[in-house]
Amino acid sequence: MRKQIPNIAGGLFLIFLLIFPLIYGRADYDYIMHILITGFFYAILAASWSMLSGYAGQFSFGHMGFMAIGAYTTGLFCHYIYISPEPTGLCWETGFFGQWLVVVNPIGVTSTTLTQDCLRQALAGWGGGVEVTSMPVPLGILLGTIMGGIAGFLIGMLVLRLRAAYLALFTLGFSEILKATISAEIDITRGQAGLELPPLYPNGVTWFGSYFEPTDKIPPYYTMLALLIVCLLILTWLARSKFGLFVRALREDQDAAAALGVNTVRYKVLVFTITCAMAAAAGAVQGHYVQIITPNMLFLLQMSLVVAMAVIGGIENFVAAAIGAILLQVALELLRNSFVIGGIEVDMTIWRLVFFGILLMVTLRFFRNGLIAPVIHYFRREGVAEETVAKRATLTGPGGGPHRAEAPD
Amino acid sequence: MLFWGVIVWMIVWGVAGSILIKRRYLARDLDTSNANFVGAMAGASLGPVGIAALWTKTPKSSNFLIVGLGLLTVLLVAVTFSFADPENICVTSGGFVASQFVNGLIIGIIYGFMALGLSLIFSILGVVSFAHGEFYMIGGMLVYFITAVWIPGVPPLLAVMGACAIAFVIGAVFERLMLTPMYHGKIDRPVEYGILVTFGLAFTLQYFVQALAGANPVKAQRFLSFPRWSWPEGADPVWIKTSRGSMTLFEQVSISSPRFTAAITCILVLLALLYLLHRTWTGKALRAVSQDREAAAIAGINPDRMNMLAFALGGMIAALAGALLVQAFSWLPQVGAIPAMRSFVIVVLGGLGSLPGAFVGGIMVGLVEAAGTGCVPDPQKAASYIPAYGMIVLTLTLLLRPTGMFGRRFASGAHGQF
Numbered sequence: 001m002r003k004q005i006p007n008i009a010g011g012l013f014l015i016f017l018l019i020f021p022l023i024y025g026r027a028d029y030d031y032i033m034h035i036l037i038t039g040f041f042y043a044i045l046a047a048s049w050s051m052l053s054g055y056a057g058q059f060s061f062g063h064m065g066f067m068a069i070g071a072y073t074t075g076l077f078c079h080y081i082y083i084s085p086e087p088t089g090l091c092w093e094t095g096f097f098g099q100w101l102v103v104v105n106p107i108g109v110t111s112t113t114l115t116q117d118c119l120r121q122a123l124a125g126w127g128g129g130v131e132v133t134s135m136p137v138p139l140g141i142l143l144g145t146i147m148g149g150i151a152g153f154l155i156g157m158l159v160l161r162l163r164a165a166y167l168a169l170f171t172l173g174f175s176e177i178l179k180a181t182i183s184a185e186i187d188i189t190r191g192q193a194g195l196e197l198p199p200l201y202p203n204g205v206t207w208f209g210s211y212f213e214p215t216d217k218i219p220p221y222y223t224m225l226a227l228l229i230v231c232l233l234i235l236t237w238l239a240r241s242k243f244g245l246f247v248r249a250l251r252e253d254q255d256a257a258a259a260l261g262v263n264t265v266r267y268k269v270l271v272f273t274i275t276c277a278m279a280a281a282a283g284a285v286q287g288h289y290v291q292i293i294t295p296n297m298l299f300l301l302q303m304s305l306v307v308a309m310a311v312i313g314g315i316e317n318f319v320a321a322a323i324g325a326i327l328l329q330v331a332l333e334l335l336r337n338s339f340v341i342g343g344i345e346v347d348m349t350i351w352r353l354v355f356f357g358i359l360l361m362v363t364l365r366f367f368r369n370g371l372i373a374p375v376i377h378y379f380r381r382e383g384v385a386e387e388t389v390a391k392r393a394t395l396t397g398p399g400g401g402p403h404r405a406e407a408p409d
Numbered sequence: 410m411l412f413w414g415v416i417v418w419m420i421v422w423g424v425a426g427s428i429l430i431k432r433r434y435l436a437r438d439l440d441t442s443n444a445n446f447v448g449a450m451a452g453a454s455l456g457p458v459g460i461a462a463l464w465t466k467t468p469k470s471s472n473f474l475i476v477g478l479g480l481l482t483v484l485l486v487a488v489t490f491s492f493a494d495p496e497n498i499c500v501t502s503g504g505f506v507a508s509q510f511v512n513g514l515i516i517g518i519i520y521g522f523m524a525l526g527l528s529l530i531f532s533i534l535g536v537v538s539f540a541h542g543e544f545y546m547i548g549g550m551l552v553y554f555i556t557a558v559w560i561p562g563v564p565p566l567l568a569v570m571g572a573c574a575i576a577f578v579i580g581a582v583f584e585r586l587m588l589t590p591m592y593h594g595k596i597d598r599p600v601e602y603g604i605l606v607t608f609g610l611a612f613t614l615q616y617f618v619q620a621l622a623g624a625n626p627v628k629a630q631r632f633l634s635f636p637r638w639s640w641p642e643g644a645d646p647v648w649i650k651t652s653r654g655s656m657t658l659f660e661q662v663s664i665s666s667p668r669f670t671a672a673i674t675c676i677l678v679l680l681a682l683l684y685l686l687h688r689t690w691t692g693k694a695l696r697a698v699s700q701d702r703e704a705a706a707i708a709g710i711n712p713d714r715m716n717m718l719a720f721a722l723g724g725m726i727a728a729l730a731g732a733l734l735v736q737a738f739s740w741l742p743q744v745g746a747i748p749a750m751r752s753f754v755i756v757v758l759g760g761l762g763s764l765p766g767a768f769v770g771g772i773m774v775g776l777v778e779a780a781g782t783g784c785v786p787d788p789q790k791a792a793s794y795i796p797a798y799g800m801i802v803l804t805l806t807l808l809l810r811p812t813g814m815f816g817r818r819f820a821s822g823a824h825g826q827f
Contacts, residue, residue: 059601162807164600165537165761169753170807173800176750180800184793191793300746304612311605350620357613364606365587368597 005379010319017225021218033217037289039329040224043322044231044282046310048275051235054315055244056271057251059164062155062171063279064303065178066148070280071287071297072182073147074140075195080104084122084132091122102132137198141284148280149273156272160265172300179298194294197287220289227285228322231278235318238274247271308360314373324372332356412493419453419482426452426460427809433467443475446810450478454485490784497784504661505783511662513779514772515672519730521771522675523748524755525682525764526726532699532762533719534588536603540611541727542749544580546742548572548728549735550618553629565632569732573725580724583610584717592713611745619742626739633670671733678729679768686764695719699762727752747796754799758806760813769814774799 021033045063053059082102087093093102123132155174159167182189189195199214200223206212212219238244246267249257258264287293306325313324335352363371430448434440451459459478491497498505523545530538551572556563587606591599635651650657655665686692697705698715706712730748738744755774759766781798785791806813 053601057598057601059604158808161811165531165604166757166807166811168539168604169537169757169803172750172753173803177797177800177804180794180797184790184797186789301612304608307605307608308612347620350616353616354613354620357609357616361587361606361609361613364602364609365590368602 002379006376010323013323014229021221030217033221035330035333036326037217037221037224038286039326040221040228041282041286042306042309042329043325044224044228045279045306046313046325047228047232047235047318047322048278048282049306050310050313050315050318050321051239052271052275054310054318054321055239055251056247056268058159058268058271059168060171060272061168061303061307062175063276063306064298065171065175066152066276066279067283067286068178068182068293068295068298069151070141070144070148070283071293072189072195073144073280074137074284075197075287075293076188077140077143078135078137078198079195081135082132083135084130086126086130134198134202137200137202137288141281141288144284145277145281148283149277151280152272152274152276153269155276156269159272160268175298175303179295182295182298189295192294192296194292197291197293199291200285200288220285224282224285224289227281231281232319232322234274234278239318243267243270308356310370311360312363312370312372314370314376316369317373317376320370320373320376324370327372328356410493412489415489415493416486418456419485422452422456422460423449424452426450426463429460430463433464437467439468442810442812445808447475447478449809450475450482454478454481494786497786507659508662509779509783510776511658511664512668513776515664515668515775516779517772517775518672518768519668519675519734519771520748520751520775521755521768522679523727523730524752524759524767524771525679526723526730527752528756528759528762528764528767529695529726530720530723531756532764533695534584534603534716535600536588536591536607537753537761538720538723539604539607539749540583540614541723541752542745542747543611543614544576544724544727544745545731545748546740546745547579547614547618548576548731549629549740549744550622550627550731550742551575551728552732552735553627553740554622556629557627565629565736569632569729572732573729576728577721577725580721581717584720588716588720589713592716611749615742615745622742624742626741628739629735631667631670631736633666635666665737667734667737671730671737674733675730678726682726691718750796751799754803756813757803758813760815763813763815766813766815774802777802 017036020036024032026032045067049060049063052063080103082104083096084093084100084102087100091102091104093100095101123130155171159170162170183191185191186193200220201212201214204212204214204216205219207219246257246262249260249262250264250267254264283297309325309328310321312328313322314320332352335348335355337348339348367374369377426448427445428448430451431444434444448460448463451463455462455478495501523541526544527538527541530536530541549572552565552568555568555571556565587610588603590596591602596602635656639650655663656669657663684692686696694705694710695715695718697708697710698712698719702712705715727748731745751774755770756762756767758773759768759770778795778798782791782795785794
């Protein structure tokens with residue numbers, strides 16, 4: 001019975017998250033909802049990153065880069081491509097099932113000349129007689145996910161030979177190049193000014209008879225939660241199948257795995273593709289939710305947050321990583337309030353991150369499975385014979401077990 | 410248009426050469442560590458002719474050939490650039506090129522020096538310190554606080570030494586608390602642990618400094634003002650002329666006092682470091698540990714102490730670079746990220762764990778960045794792309810010759826698990 005406690009607790013937590021928006025009614029409703037949506041966003045990133053690094057042992061610091069690829073793909077797609085019933089004669093366009101697919105070229109990059117792109121000029125010429133349709137948001141998110149997957153595939157192919165520190169440096173470099181490119185190509189991405197995206201549901205949405213405005217928090221909340229659950233289900237399914245076994249073999253000893261017949265190339269590339277596609281999907285949805293994307297989301301701080309959340313939750317257990325991400329996001333927001341001790345004002349917006357960093361290091365040093373995963377393991381171990389537990393403890397305990405061959409000298 | 414056409418041509422033949430020559434070497438059962446690089450360079454510089462020549466004379470390739478082909482490729486890019494954009498300041502003004510070159514060299518020396526610290530840490534601990542940029546930041550911050558806030562009027566030399574000492578202590582304490590357990594089998598996966606825990610240190614240090622110092626940029630006074638002086642008298646052009654803040658060579662190349670002092674100090678400290686590593690017992694012990702831990706321990710060297718010394722020294726070197734540059738740039742808690750990236754690029758380019766490689770790589774990266782910032786037509790774009798130039802070098806190195814220029818085989822075997 002006690003073995004089921006993690007499942008029951010997880011189920012209760014999920015039900016709580018599902019009904020929370022319906023029962024919560026205080027004045028800071030929108031703020032709390034925003035924190036939770038961001039928490040789910042980080043949870044997807046942390047879970048997919050823990051699959052990539054904890055399960056498969058591929059330490060990538062470029063996860064935010066793939067997230068940005070997803071966000072910018074859907075952003076550029078929704079920003080530049082329209083469907084018009086009439087040819088504009090100004091833009092680059094092509095026939096498309098009796099309509100015209102218009103690719104807008106922006107003229108001028110500053111905000112004062114925003115209204116001057118070729119489609120707006122054409123619209124002004126028509127004088128309101130023609131309605132252009134923008135691209136559907138779900139298609140943009142799908143494209144973003146696919147682009148993230150393709151980028152993950154390519155990067156996975158490139159880093160096949162690289163391990164450990166080299167892999168971390170290479171992926172960090174990839175993320176930095178992407179950030180520099182996005183910041184520099186102002187005429188396309190608008191650089192630091194940020195690219196505006198349409199909301200997740202541009203015309204509002206009607207669920208169960210009630211209508212929600214595009215700015216309401218409930219639709220993005222459930223969308224992000226659904227995406228998180230889908231990602232976790234896929235990851236669970238993968239981890240329990242042959243795939244999970246193979247990538248863990250890859251992590252422990254690549255050469256031995258290859259010798260035993262695991263197609264290491266294939267599984268390395270696959271795990272990159274899948275997790276990067278997940279990160280891209282999260283980025284695309286988040287981009288449509290906050291409605292503006294800037295290259296600043298590629299800052300190393302963002303990546304450190306994801307890493308810290310995954311490590312504190314439990315890097316080898318993606319469910320724990322996801323829960324850790326949600327809880328930490330909430331905790332970080334709760335700690336935001338500054339206070340005064342003895343006449344000195346303590347600016348908690350910064351100090352909370354210091355404590356967070358110290359917590360990260362302490363967790364790494366003393367709880368290598370994170371803080372949440374061991375709790376799950378504790379209950380899971382109930383019912384296993386005590387000798388087995390003791391034997392496992394001596395095998396993996398400090399100083400006892402076999403160390404990995406790759407230990408530095 | 411011409412430029413990009415030639416670049417695409419070079420990339421296509423470079424990729425083809427890299428793949429073909431590698432296959433050729435594999436089929437002949439030869440050492441393939443150079444095959445990728447030499448094939449790519451031959452393809453890029455000479456096109457199909459170069460690949461064919463290399464293919465027919467397969468086992469023959471010397472270091473001269475490799476370096477020569479690499480230089481030829483760079484030269485070809487430069488010539489194409491000058492034909493494609495004859496109006497560019499890099500083509501028309503020799504003085505501009507000279508001053509960019511000298512400034513690139515100076516900044517390259519400083520970054521090479523900083524990368525040396527990272528390389529030292531890696532060669533002995535087998536850990537890439539992701540907190541290197543934060544040591545750099547701390548060095549600069551401490552110098553600013555010592556000279557401007559805590560003890561105003563203190564000579565800058567003392568402030569720099571104080572900053573180095575504090576960084577040394579931070580490095581030593583962190584190593585003892587967090588990294589030593591790695592070597593006693595208390596950590597399950599040391600390589601990944603090393604990456605993550607230094608990452609955590611970087612995060613903590615950065616926000617700790619931000620919490621204490623605030624997020625406003627600070628800048629220290631310049632340490633040294635030149636005397637007014639020119640030499641030789643009455644010559645045209647004057648060879649050397651100094652004013653308080655800068656020095657002008659041949660009335661073309663201007664070097665500011667902070668950069669000059671920083672580069673000279675870096676070279677002096679580098680010489681001291683080389684003396685330490687090659688002529689003293691401690692230095693020999695450090696090098697012994699980097700070659701073989703167990704053998705060194707048998708010979709009576711305490712590897713744990715050497716680890717601590719290496720990490721502290723590496724952190725101190727980064728802090729020294731920061732302490733010298735705080736007079737040249739304005740300083741923020743986030744300032745460490747870009748030099749840290751550069752150091753990563755440099756150590757990979759030079760070969761992880763190789764000390765001369767770090768220095769040569771630093772100069773190369775400095776020159777590449779100077780060329781990239783000076784010659785790209787749109788200055789705003791050029792400035793935004795600064796972090797990318799180094800990363801392109803890094804990517805090319807990892808793809809073509811992952812051991813870097815002076816990479817040691819065993820360093821990649823035991824440490825980086827290549």
